[in-house]
Amino acid sequence: MGMTMSQKILAAHAGLASVKAGQLIEAELDMVLGNDITSPVAINVFNDGNACSVFDNTKIAMVMDHFTPNKDIKAAQQCLEVRRFADKYDIKNFFDVGQMGIEHSLLPEKGLVGPGTLCIGADSHTCTYGALGAFSTGVGSTDMAAGMISGKTWFKVPSAIKFNLVGKPADFISGKDVILHIIGMIGVDGALYRSMEFVGEGIQYLNIDDRLCIANMAIEAGAKNGIFPVDDITRAYIKNRFTGTPVEFTADEDAEYDEEYTVDLSKLRPTVAFPHLPENARTVDEIGETEVKIDQSVIGSCTNGRISDLRAAAEILKGKKVAKGVRCIIIPSTQNVYLQAMHEGLFDIFINAGAVVSTPTCGPCLGGHMGILAKGERAISTTNRNFVGRMGHVESEVYLASPAVAAASAVTGYISDPAKVKSNG
Secondary structure, eight states: OOOOOHHHHHHHTTTSOOOTTOEEEEEESSSEEEEHHHHHHHHHHHHHHHHHHHTTSSSSSOOOOSTTTTTTHHHHHHHHHHHHHHTTTTTTEEEOOOOOOOOOHHHHHOOOTTOOOOESSGGGGGGGGGGTOOOEEEOOOOHHHHHHSSSEEEOOOOOEEEEESOOOTTOOOHHHHHHHHHHHHHTTTTTTEEEEEEEGGGGGOOOOOHHHHHHHHGGGGTTTTOOOOOOOOHHHTTTTTTOOOOOOOOTTTBOSSSSEEEEGGGGGEEEETTTTTTEEEGGGGSSOOOTOSEEEEEEEEHHHOOOHHHHHHHHTTTTTOOOOOEEEOOOSHHHHHHHHHTTTTHHHHHHTOOOOOOOOGGGGTOOOOSOOTTOOOOOESSSEEEEETTTBBBTOEEEEEEHEEEHHHHHHHBOOOHHHHHHHO
């Protein structure tokens, strides 16, 4: 029996000719990632184990992004602990204020992950890098510590689900709409500990930012990882960027899949996930124009803080004003995205509309800072989770959507169809 893309990457890193679903393997790692929340826990485990060295100081990345710039004393202490560890072991890929970005945008941008690489990260959305043809997955801080010491970890080889994407998406349909539609279709445990493989002629219409968004939210369907095949769009992105040697893996013709789905991108409509699960998906056509009043719109995060996301928001906000009583917060995901958006004049559009622009940070996504919700408040957000209390008070609500929908909703004060808002001048 043939292997899937993910299985081939795992086999190669385990030094095996082949692997099969359910098999336990030990594999060599190309990158171990931690952030300002998870790295301190891993460092404590590292020290408790009396470790005195890391396996490779060029294959560890620590990104201070969740509570930074530090929101309080505890956050400051956590970053200080990581800063001292990075200095002691000369961690080459340590990113602090001024150099950091949101980790899952920063690592691809810096070329630290790419086709054929195997990456673990002490953050569940590490599965983002599958957009580049990598196998990447989230782990606990203890596994991060073990990875920093040994450069290896064990895996149970996942089985897979194939998503055949066909058709060309309409205007204002992005990767966020694709993945919310899929999660709405299969549920938050529909891909539990399985690989989500995205293939088909439709992927040619998904830019790299769309793919990063889709792979990022594979975990919201319970998946072990999400992955795309490498094509010319991938190759163009990694050119003069990826610091490793790209290895392209394709699934065998006789690869075994637990399930197969076909998604016609041409039939998708802007989609919103209602509280309190990403699977509660509805299209804008199913939502009344004044059904869901919002207090806040957040455009950013590791899901949707890249340059194409900000351009989509700017297209809607240009020449318009944020509705009275609505707070619109724009968060570029990296310093480079920040600069690019600024030089393109997007900040002028945002600020003239009445929005605010933040330094790169995870911030409000996890209820950290830069946009916490009070009791009874509602936010529409381009982030990836909308669990109870995710963005603040347990009696607040988070609605997940694309940048276009979030921007349109900021203008009207209600969850809205971006095409209608733009056409209203």
